[in-house]
Amino acid sequence: MPAKKSIRIMLLDDHPVILHGLETCLIGDSGIHIVGSYNTTQALLTALSQQPIDLVLLDFSLGPDEVDGLNLIRGLKIRFPTVRLLVISALHNSSTVAMAMRCGADGFIGKEVDSAQLPIAIRRVASGKTYLTDGMIEQFYENEMSTEDHNASPLTDDTNTAALLANNSSLTTREYEVLRCCLDGMSVSQIAQKFSRSSKTISTQKQSAFRKLGLRSDNELYKVRDQLEAR
Known part of the structure; x- marks a missing residue:
């Protein structure tokens, strides 16, 4: 055999x-x-x-x-x-x-x-x-999540912002990736270099994500992470 x-x-x-x-x-x-x-x-x-x-x-x-x-x-x-x-x-x-x-x-x-x-x-x-x-x-x-349909609207980004991002499917994939990097402590310029985009583009995507999530600052984003990690 x-x-x-x-x-x-x-x-x-x-x-x-x-x-x-x-x-x-x-x-x-x-x-x-x-x-x-x-x-x-x-x-x-x-x-x-x-x-x-x-x-x-x-x-x-x-x-x-x-x-x-x-x-x-x-x-x-x-x-x-x-x-x-x-x-x-x-x-x-x-x-x-x-x-x-x-x-x-x-x-x-x-x-x-x-x-x-x-x-x-x-x-x-x-x-x-x-x-x-x-x-x-x-x-x-x-x-009630699905892992199917690779082209569907994203559900979330960073592992630390689970519930909030999971309930906001209007975020684009790029906005999710920008937030994930922000939570990793990266600056706008570092994120721009990582994804080969301009700092202006990254800043725009970050602010757009913040508006959709009702956040006003990095502090509020980190507070959300802390609350979710404490669950």
Whole structure:
């Protein structure tokens, strides 16, 4: 009987310690072959263009100079439509997960889960199915959310502003990404550099998001985050 083909994967995380941990968790699994581990988006894109793989395991939030989050997920799906995407993140909630799935992710797993779940998630996503933890699925039912329709209006942005952003679907994807970066402590100029847009454009998107959410300052945005994290 022929040997079962290994799942070829690449890893993306901007923290070397996390990458090492992921490698250690998967290295002993004969059914999973780590083709490469990368800590920058550009390095991953270069590698993807040079060799075929089955799945990318990628961190949702990377450094301020990196393309990440929803933009990265959407970009990878456009450039490499056959590659399956499993997103991993230390911070997540139902609205963030739903938005990631809508943008093209095939699965989402939290960094807090038992390491034994990681190979299971990889196998499920690589087989063409979606993977979410039971807790995530329960939250979707409770909030009447959907992970379908990648082109639908976004539900949320940052993991820390879950309830408020989840209830405001009028925010655009770019407005969500700008708020997420603001909550990461990035300035308007840093966000502009990250997304290759002008500072004026970023400022306009930020103010538009603030108006839609009824916020008047960064202070109010951070207060919302604190309240939601305390739930």
